[in-house]
Amino acid sequence: GAGGAGAAGASGGAGASGATTTTIRVHYPAPSGKKLTLRGDHGGLSWNAGVALAQGADDTWTFSTSAIDAATEFKPLVDDTTWSRGPNFRVKPSTTVDVYPHFVKTSGDVVTYAKAFHSNKLPDDRTVWAYLPPTYVENATYRAPVVYMHDGNNLFGLPGGFGDWKAAETMDAGAESGDIREAILIGSGNTPARIDEYTPTYDASEMAGGKGDAYVALLIDEL
Numbered sequence: 650g651a652g653g654a655g656a657a658g659a660s661g662g663a664g665a666s667g668a669t670t671t672t673i674r675v676h677y678p679a680p681s682g683k684k685l686t687l688r689g690d691h692g693g694l695s696w697n698a699g700v701a702l703a704q705g706a707d708d709t710w711t712f713s714t715s716a717i718d719a720a721t722e723f724k725p726l727v728d729d730t731t732w733s734r735g736p737n738f739r740v741k742p743s744t745t746v747d748v749y750p751h752f753v754k755t756s757g758d759v760v761t762y763a764k765a766f767h768s769n770k771l772p773d774d775r776t777v778w779a780y781l782p783p784t785y786v787e788n789a790t791y792r793a794p795v796v797y798m799h800d801g802n803n804l805f806g807l808p809g810g811f812g813d814w815k816a817a818e819t820m821d822a823g824a825e826s827g828d829i830r831e832a833i834l835i836g837s838g839n840t841p842a843r844i845d846e847y848t849p850t851y852d853a854s855e856m857a858g859g860k861g862d863a864y865v866a867l868l869i870d871e872l
Contacts, residue, residue, distance in 0.1 A: 669743035671717040675702060675710040675725045676749050676790040685710040686729040692717030699729035708790050717742050725750050734783070736827030749791040754783035756821045759805050762835065770866040771846070776838040777872065778805055780817050782831035783824050794832045797868055799847065801836025809838060837872060 671692065675685055686699025693716040694700060702710035702725070710725070722737040725748070733750035740746045758781045765774040778801045785793045798804055798816070806813025816834055823829025840846070842860065849861030 672713040672745040674747045678708040686726045687712050689723030691721040751784040751787040754787040757782045768867045770863045778836045780834035784831050796832050797835045801838040804836040
């Protein structure tokens, strides 16, 4: 099988008898009529057959047990047949872990965030693109970190650039392997004033540069 990306938050818990409880919360908007199960390598979980998760509010599916007494790897499944993609998730004993899997998407989406994003700092207009990672596209409960990058045209091999730096393909591969955390990429498109904007000081010999501060202000204050 294959598993999802993104796990955040852990806390401990103990019952009145002193027995510790481990809780796994899976956040996923399962299609109508579908159920989520859990498979794993320890604490009553098996890789051969899934344990049903209890469905709660806000697309949250929960599994709690006092049988986990060592670090455990696990994966959610839809109807105990479709494995979550990417690497296994992990939980430590006596903690609560929240995970945000995806099951279907094998690649993210590159979309036009703004066709003509206007900056008053420079001023000028530019196209801005966004790469949305697989879990973010498929799983509406997932909140992704955001990375702002230059040369959006080149990042995704789009018109107006001068190459394809395979940013989307690299992020897709990372989502499958777990080597790269899934993130939204915001690619600010370059303009004919690219060298001026990316260079902090003016070079008289090249007659270029010096708009770096304004470009940084565009990214931080406007975009």
